[in-house]
Amino acid sequence: MQRSSWNTAKLLATFSPPKSFAAARFYAVVASPFVVNSNHVAKSPIRLRDYQDECIQAVLSYLDKGQKRLGISLATGSGKTVIFTQLIDRFKPLEQNASQSLILVHRRELVEQAARHCGDAYPSKSIDVEMGNLHATGTADITIASVQSITSGDRMLKFDPKRFKLILVDEAHHIVAAGYMDTLRYFGVLNRADTSHTPALVGVSATLSRFDGLRLSDAIDHIVYHKDYIDMIGEKWLANVIFTTVESKADISKVKRGAGGDFQLSSLSMAVNTKKTNEITFRAWMERATERKSTLVFCVDLEHVKDLTATFRNNGVDARYVTGNTAKRARGELLDAFKAQEYPVLINCGVYTEGTDIPNIDCVLLARPTKSRNLLVQMIGRGMRLHPEKTNCHIIDMVASLKTGVVTTPTLFGLDPAEIVKEADAAQLEKLRERKEAEAQEPAEQTSDQKSISLEFTDYETVDDLVKDTAGERHVRSISPLAWVHVGRKRFVLSTRGDFITIEGASTPATYFTVTYTRALKEQQYSTTPNGYQKSKSPYMRPREIAKSDAFQDAVHAADTFATGKYPWKLISHAQPWRRMPATEGQLKFLNSLQGNKNDNAGREQQQQYEAETITKGRAGDMITKFKFGAKGYFARLEAAKRRDFKTKEKKEEEEAREKVKVGPTSTTERPRFGGLQHEFFDEDE
16 A cells, blocks of 8 residues: 555654754654655555464453553563554544544654554554654654653643544553653543543553552553563563573672662662673673674673673673763664674663664673662563574573672572572473472471461560561561561561551462551540540551552562652661660660560570660661561460460360270269260170
8 A cells, every 4th residue: 555645745744854963864764664656565464473463352352341541561572562553553443533643652762663663554644753853743643752752841732632542652661750641641541530532541561560669550550461471482482591690799788779779870880890790790601602693781881881891802702882872873883783793792781671673682691780670571581582593592690699689580480589590491490480389388397386286477486586586677678778677477567657558468379469558547536535436446547558569579669669758768767877876765665574574484584674785776666566566466376376275185185084984983974975975884784
């Protein structure tokens, strides 16, 4: 099907005259596919993969039901752009005049990619670009917009929301960022009260979660389709992946936390970008991947990129690098040469984590640690695309200290992040996870005391033992800068000003973690009124759910985001100077009262009393929180279990006594019972 000259002229008029070389190059790249001549023949229709068609049908089914804010979760390399461009024609608007579509992205490469796909799929439609010096008309059939540009000044005002039927968001894990939310609000997508005249929203991502914990549900109501990379590898839609983890020896224990929750880049670079670590990284690549043709390396920052590139080159390997500062023309030339396999190693920092199509990558070297599962998946995903010259992609993960909440490739399979793997593929890691889970479920050898009762905590016999245990705090505080306290199995509490936030895990059957916020009522809200009426039986309001995640780290980051927006940092940070001051008199009195509770009939020796010189204010507060939210209930359950055990034992002894036959006179009260009937005993002679 040929494009009409009117549409061609209109499209080319959409682009502002180039004001720079970069703009001119983009103008040529994007505009040229739509220039139609008499010999132009439209491309054959795209043949969708089975799962792509399933995904589109799932979206259309929900749209038909009136659901308008949908999410799609698909692995990197699955053809997400193909799916959402195909949706444009298949979705029929409810309003007759609403025929336009908006594709919203956050990177130049994604704009170019979407423009090419739309041009191939819809040669008869008008397509505009809103980015930088390129200004859309606001009336095109399809507008592809950079979120930074469309939210700049008054550029959004030329678009009439009532004329749009569909808004598509690529890399939709960014969707709750301010620019996206401002755009969605302008187009009426966030208005839940009246959706009859608003466009539908479909967000697509390989990682539909947020490291900072912000809830995607603020923009997306339903994730209607999910297919992860493990499924797609098994079905041969993605290249197989083998994993190797290497201890990098980098000390990142003192690396600062950035605003988004991940490592602060400048601080991380100082820890990772050392001569020793760079040499270890290079040697790992030489020993495990020297035969690979196309290795993509992820670094921390510009200095790390330059220094690691120099390490490779000093050892005779042709490694080149790209950063955000690399000129667009030079970047394009370097990328084209890498795709042509003219050199084996391309090193970058933050340039190729998203929206990059380089199918020939057969090795990904992760030289930068991260706390973000999303970032880890994005980096690994660069090597999963199919290519005729590769059988698999080798992921080499340079694992630094695990005491800081770093995520590694084993964590993607539910394994301990400390698990060191050597050239294991996805199927092998999945089997390893299943074996570890089976081992964990095998019952441990129990003592006679443990066999009689089943307790949530089996390691503590006293309140003091429980509140002194800090293993849980060390774990959660390696992930979070806040003063979380481990109060029970898979349960953590952050308490301040009487309020508290809880992270709690459940297994039904899949493990997930829920974050709830419980606000304390003022005394007059729950105390007895002058007329004798009870206002509220509880000193707290009903808990409010903040977030839910199947990953503990994501739940922690969600809780941190909520807490830091609600309370002063001084009150909730575990690194505040006041926490190192001596415990208060009130704290000491309470803790020492717990010491007294320990000296029960078991005859335990009197424990040493706490004094201001022996315990800090922060530690005392943690112990009190642990008792209030964990130990108190735990020991109540313990005592109840002991009482049940005693009654069971007493009843058994009584039954055994009744069943004994004694020589001598029998009385009615001593006769044994069989099947509920009483039997008289007689001598045979009677």
